[in-house]
Amino acid sequence: MQYNMLGATGLKVSRLSFGASSLSAVFHAVDESEAIAAVHAALDCGINYFDVAPAYGGTQSETVLGKALRGVPRDRYFISTKVGKYTDPNNYGNDTLDYSRARIRASLDESSARLGVEYFDIIHIHDIEYQNRKHAEWALSEGYEAVQELKREGRIGNVSFGIYPMDLWKRIFMSLDIDAALVHNHYCLNDTQLLDLLPIARQKGIGIVNGSPFASGLLTDRGPAAWHPASTEDRSRFQAAAEFCRSQGTSISRLALQFSSQNPEIPTTLFSTSKPQTVRHNVESHEEPYDANLVAEVRKILQSVLDKEWSY
Amino acid sequence: MTIDAHHHLWKYNDRDYVWMSDAMTVLRRNFLIPELEHVIRESGVEGTIAVQARQTTEETAWLLDLAARHPFILGVVGWVPLASPDVRRHLEHFVKQPKLKAVRHVLHDEPDDFYMLRDDFNLGVGALQHYRLAYDILIFERHLPQTLAFVDRHPRQIFVVDHIAKPRIRDGVFSPWRERMKDLAKRENVYCKISGMATEAEWKTWTPDILRPYFDVVLSAFGPKRLMFGSDWPVLTLAGDYKTWMNTFRSFIGQLSPDEQESICQWTAIEAYQI
Numbered sequence: 001m002q003y004n005m006l007g008a009t010g011l012k013v014s015r016l017s018f019g020a021s022s023l024s025a026v027f028h029a030v031d032e033s034e035a036i037a038a039v040h041a042a043l044d045c046g047i048n049y050f051d052v053a054p055a056y057g058g059t060q061s062e063t064v065l066g067k068a069l070r071g072v073p074r075d076r077y078f079i080s081t082k083v084g085k086y087t088d089p090n091n092y093g094n095d096t097l098d099y100s101r102a103r104i105r106a107s108l109d110e111s112s113a114r115l116g117v118e119y120f121d122i123i124h125i126h127d128i129e130y131q132n133r134k135h136a137e138w139a140l141s142e143g144y145e146a147v148q149e150l151k152r153e154g155r156i157g158n159v160s161f162g163i164y165p166m167d168l169w170k171r172i173f174m175s176l177d178i179d180a181a182l183v184h185n186h187y188c189l190n191d192t193q194l195l196d197l198l199p200i201a202r203q204k205g206i207g208i209v210n211g212s213p214f215a216s217g218l219l220t221d222r223g224p225a226a227w228h229p230a231s232t233e234d235r236s237r238f239q240a241a242a243e244f245c246r247s248q249g250t251s252i253s254r255l256a257l258q259f260s261s262q263n264p265e266i267p268t269t270l271f272s273t274s275k276p277q278t279v280r281h282n283v284e285s286h287e288e289p290y291d292a293n294l295v296a297e298v299r300k301i302l303q304s305v306l307d308k309e310w311s312y
Numbered sequence: 313m314t315i316d317a318h319h320h321l322w323k324y325n326d327r328d329y330v331w332m333s334d335a336m337t338v339l340r341r342n343f344l345i346p347e348l349e350h351v352i353r354e355s356g357v358e359g360t361i362a363v364q365a366r367q368t369t370e371e372t373a374w375l376l377d378l379a380a381r382h383p384f385i386l387g388v389v390g391w392v393p394l395a396s397p398d399v400r401r402h403l404e405h406f407v408k409q410p411k412l413k414a415v416r417h418v419l420h421d422e423p424d425d426f427y428m429l430r431d432d433f434n435l436g437v438g439a440l441q442h443y444r445l446a447y448d449i450l451i452f453e454r455h456l457p458q459t460l461a462f463v464d465r466h467p468r469q470i471f472v473v474d475h476i477a478k479p480r481i482r483d484g485v486f487s488p489w490r491e492r493m494k495d496l497a498k499r500e501n502v503y504c505k506i507s508g509m510a511t512e513a514e515w516k517t518w519t520p521d522i523l524r525p526y527f528d529v530v531l532s533a534f535g536p537k538r539l540m541f542g543s544d545w546p547v548l549t550l551a552g553d554y555k556t557w558m559n560t561f562r563s564f565i566g567q568l569s570p571d572e573q574e575s576i577c578q579w580t581a582i583e584a585y586q587i
Contacts, residue, residue: 003500008586010444010470012501048468075467119442157442205586 001046004267007207009158009179011078011121016261016286017049018042019272023064024057030274032064039068041276045283051270053082053126054111058089066115080122082162083107084143097135099143108150123147124162124182144176164312166193173200184211187266189219189256190302198265210269213260220253229310241301248294257282258290316357317581318507318542320365321348328366331421336550343546345382351545351554359384361585364391364416372406379411386587387413389448394436407443413585415440416448425455428462437466446470446584452478456492463499470501472584475508475544476530482514490529497533503584504534506561507542510551518551520560527564536572540580
C-alpha cells in the first residue's frame, strides 16, 4: 500500500481508504462478524483511513465500526465521521438535515460514544444539497462555523464537507477555509469533474478524499440499486460497458477501482464493503496498473452519460 | 527550485552554543542572513528551512521573525519544551506563525541515550500532529534502535531524520546503521535529510567517493519521495564550503530521472514540511 499526504492536513493516508457505509444494511443484509472482519482485513492490508457517518444505516455503521476498532490502538488509524444528516433505517429517504450548532455538537458526542473515539481527524459536513438545497445556506454558515469551532477546541483536526454538486464545491473551495473535501462520484470511469478542483486544491492545500469509485453501483456487474436516479436508457449504457469489460477478461468494477484510485494527484479513494475477501480483492486490483486503452474504450461506450449530474 | 531543508543561523555567544567544541572554533562567530543569502544564491538554492540550534523558545521566536521578514526562508524547525506539561501552550503560541513547520530536540546531546522514550517527552511529541507539525529527529547511529521504538509510538506523526542519522563515516563503518536505516524507512511517515554527511567524515580529507555508498543506502531505503536535500550550513563549513557540498550532492543524484531529482531537491521538503 502506498501513502499520500492529504493536502496540508498533515495526515499521511493510504491511497485506498475504507468507507463504512456498507457496514450497515443500507445496501443489503450484513453479517456483523463478517463486517468486523472486513475492517480488520483493511487494517491488515495497510489501509489507515476510515470514514463513516451517523447517517449510514441510522447510526448502525458507526456502531459496527466502533466494535471493529475496539482494541485497535487509536494511533494506528485516521478516522472521519460526518455531521448534519440523520436517517431512519426503517424508512429510506426520510432524512433529517440539521446543521445547527447544538445538533452538530451533540452529534459529535454521540459519534464519539458509538465509535469509542475521542478525537476525529476530519469532520465532513454531510449532504448539504439534499432536500432541494433548502438547508444548504444553513450548513454553509452556522454548520461550517460550528465545525470550525470544534477544530479550535481541539476536538477535531480538520474541517471538510461531504457533498456531490460541482457548483457547490466550486463555491466552497473559493469562499471557505476548508482542510479536506470528500467528493463523491466525480472521479470514476463515467465522471472526471473532480479534476477541475485540483488546481485550487493544490493552491489552498485542501486534501481531496475521492468517494464512490463504483459510481454508486453503476460501475458494477450487478448495477445500481432501484433508488438510483439513472434512467433505463442510462443503465443500459453501463450494462454495455460492463459486458465489454467481461469480454476483455476483466470486470467493470475492477477497472473502475483501478481508474479511480491510481491518479497520483488524488491522495486517497474510499471504497466500501462488508466482506473481508472484497477488501483484499480491491487492494489487489488497486495495485495492478490499469489498462489505459481499455479505459478509453469504456469511456467511449459511456459517452452519452459522461460527467452527467445525477440528483442523488 | 532547490530547497535547502536544513541550515542554521546564529548570533554567537559563549553561553548558548555549548555543543561547539574547541575543534569547532570556526563556528564561534555570527552566521546571519546576508551570508546565508550569498552562499545559497551561489549554489542556485531558492528556498530554505531554518533549524534550531540552541534549545530556547527565544531562538524559535527569533527564527520565526526572520522567516516572516525573508520570504526565501520557507519554514522553521523550532524548539519548544516538549517534555514540559506546558507544551501545548507553547505550541498554541508559535503556530500562530504559519512558518513554524516542525519541532526538534537535540536528542543526541542528552546524557540519557534513551531520552526519546521518556513518557513526558512522548506526550509532547504526541501533541504535534494536531498542529500539523513535523518532528526532526537528531541522533547518532547508536540511537537507531530506540528511535525505531520511538517512531512506532507515533505512527501518524511525520518525522524527518536529520543527517541520515549520522553514520560513522569517519570509521568507514556501514553495519548496523545500514540495516537499521532500512528498517526505519519501512515507516511511511518517516523522511530523511541528505545533509551533515561531510562533517561525519574526516573534515579535511573526505571525498565524494567516501560519502557516496552512504547516500546509496538511504536512496534505496527511502526512495526519492522521502529524501530531501540539506546543507547543515554553517556547521558544514567545518568540512567544506556550501558549493562543494552542493556539487557533491548533485553528483549523487545525477543519474536519477528528472522527476526523482526534483523530488529530492524540492517536493519531499514541500510535502514533509507542508510548505
